[in-house]
Amino acid sequence: MVRRQVHDLPEIVPVVTEHRLYQRRCRCGVLTTAPAPAEATAAACYGPNVTALAAYLLTYQHLPISRAAELLAEVTGMAVSTGWVSSVLGRLAPGLAPFVEAVQAAIVAAPLAHFDETGVRVLGKNRWLHSASTLWLTVYFLHDKRGREAIDAFGILNGFAGIAVHDGYHSYRTYDLTHALCNAHHQRELQAAAETHPDQAWPTGLSDVLDELNAAAHTARDLDLSEIPDDVLTPMTGRYDTHVRTGLDLHPRNQRGHPKGGRPTQSQARRLLERLEKYRGDTLRFAFDLTVPFTNNQAERDIRMTKTQLKITGGWRTHHGATTWLTVRSYISTIRKHGLNTLTALRDAITGNPWLPTRPATT
Structure with a gap:
C-alpha cells in the first residue's frame, strides 16, 4: 500500500453571525436591552479572528497597512478598509495593560x-x-x-x-x-583593535581568552557543574590580566589636555583596556557565575x-x-x-482575556 497525503486548507469563506438583541419596556417606562456579546461592538463589525489576524500581520509579519488590507481581502473575502486595519492595534493595546x-x-x-x-x-x-x-x-x-x-x-x-x-x-x-557586560561588544572592539594594531598581540590574545572562557562555561553547564573548575579558570583569568596589562603598557595615558580645554582624550585602545581592567568582574561574570550569559x-x-x-x-x-x-x-x-499560538493569544486579548505570565521568573 502506498499512501500519499495532501494537506490543504478549505476555501476560506466569511461567516456572518447576527445577534438580535430584544428590548422590553417596563410598566415604569424604562427600556431594557439584552446585552450584546463582547465582539459585537457595532451594527456591523469584524470579529476577533480577523482582528487577531490583522494585528498579527502588522506587528509580527511587518506588513504595511495597505498590504495587510489587501491580504485580508484576498485571503478571507472580507474587503476591510485601511482605516479599519490602522485602528486594530489602538483597540487591542489598552486590553493588554494587565499583561x-x-x-x-x-x-x-x-x-x-x-x-x-x-x-x-x-x-x-x-x-x-x-x-x-x-x-x-x-x-x-x-x-x-x-x-x-x-x-x-x-x-x-x-x-x-x-x-x-x-x-x-x-x-x-x-x-x-x-x-554583567556584553562580551559580543568587547569581541567587536578587540577585532577592530587587532586590525588597527596588527603588530600587537594583546587584542587577539584577549579575544581568544574570552572565547576559551565561554567554551569552558558551556562545558561546565553540560557536565552539570556549579562552576568552572579552578584549575581551568585561574590560568585563563591570569592570561586575561596579562594581556590587559600588556595593552595598557603599549598604550599609555595621554596626559596632555584637550586643545579646547577639559580632560585629555584617550585613544580607543586605551579606553577599551581601561574598561576591561576597571570592570573586570562584570566582563568575566559569565565565567564566575554560570547563570550569566556571555553576551546581551x-x-x-x-x-x-x-x-x-x-x-x-x-x-x-x-x-x-x-x-x-x-x-x-x-x-x-x-x-x-x-511556545504558544500567536493568533490564539491575540484573539484572547481581543475578547478581554489576555494571556498573563505564570511561569516563575528565570533568566
Whole structure:
C-alpha cells in the first residue's frame, strides 16, 4: 500500500453571525436591552479572528497597512478598509495593560534580566526605545530621552535586585546592582583593535581568552557543574590580566589636555583596556557565575525586529501609534517565548482575556 497525503486548507469563506438583541419596556417606562456579546461592538463589525489576524500581520509579519488590507481581502473575502486595519492595534493595546504590568513585575523579580536601548523615529524626531527582557519575557518602553530619567520612568531597574546584563551604557551604572557586560561588544572592539594594531598581540590574545572562557562555561553547564573548575579558570583569568596589562603598557595615558580645554582624550585602545581592567568582574561574570550569559544577545534579538519595522515604515507618525505597536509586539514576543499560538493569544486579548505570565521568573 502506498499512501500519499495532501494537506490543504478549505476555501476560506466569511461567516456572518447576527445577534438580535430584544428590548422590553417596563410598566415604569424604562427600556431594557439584552446585552450584546463582547465582539459585537457595532451594527456591523469584524470579529476577533480577523482582528487577531490583522494585528498579527502588522506587528509580527511587518506588513504595511495597505498590504495587510489587501491580504485580508484576498485571503478571507472580507474587503476591510485601511482605516479599519490602522485602528486594530489602538483597540487591542489598552486590553493588554494587565499583561504589561504582570511582565514588568516579573522582570523586576527575576534573578537576571537583559537591558538595551536604541534610537527610533517618531513624529519625524529621534526618540529612544528601551527594552527589558528575560528568556521568557519582553517589554518595551518609549521615551524622549535615553538616560537615567527614561530608565527611571520605565520602572524596572529602579526596583530590580538581580543581575543586569547590558552593553555598558553609563546610565545603567548609576544603579547599585550586580552588572554583567556584553562580551559580543568587547569581541567587536578587540577585532577592530587587532586590525588597527596588527603588530600587537594583546587584542587577539584577549579575544581568544574570552572565547576559551565561554567554551569552558558551556562545558561546565553540560557536565552539570556549579562552576568552572579552578584549575581551568585561574590560568585563563591570569592570561586575561596579562594581556590587559600588556595593552595598557603599549598604550599609555595621554596626559596632555584637550586643545579646547577639559580632560585629555584617550585613544580607543586605551579606553577599551581601561574598561576591561576597571570592570573586570562584570566582563568575566559569565565565567564566575554560570547563570550569566556571555553576551546581551537576548536583548538585541528582542529589539532587532523593531528596527525592521522602522526600515519598512520609516518611523511612526504618532506617539500613540508607536506605543500601541510596541505593546502588542511585546505581547507577541512573550507569547512566542512560551511556545504558544500567536493568533490564539491575540484573539484572547481581543475578547478581554489576555494571556498573563505564570511561569516563575528565570533568566
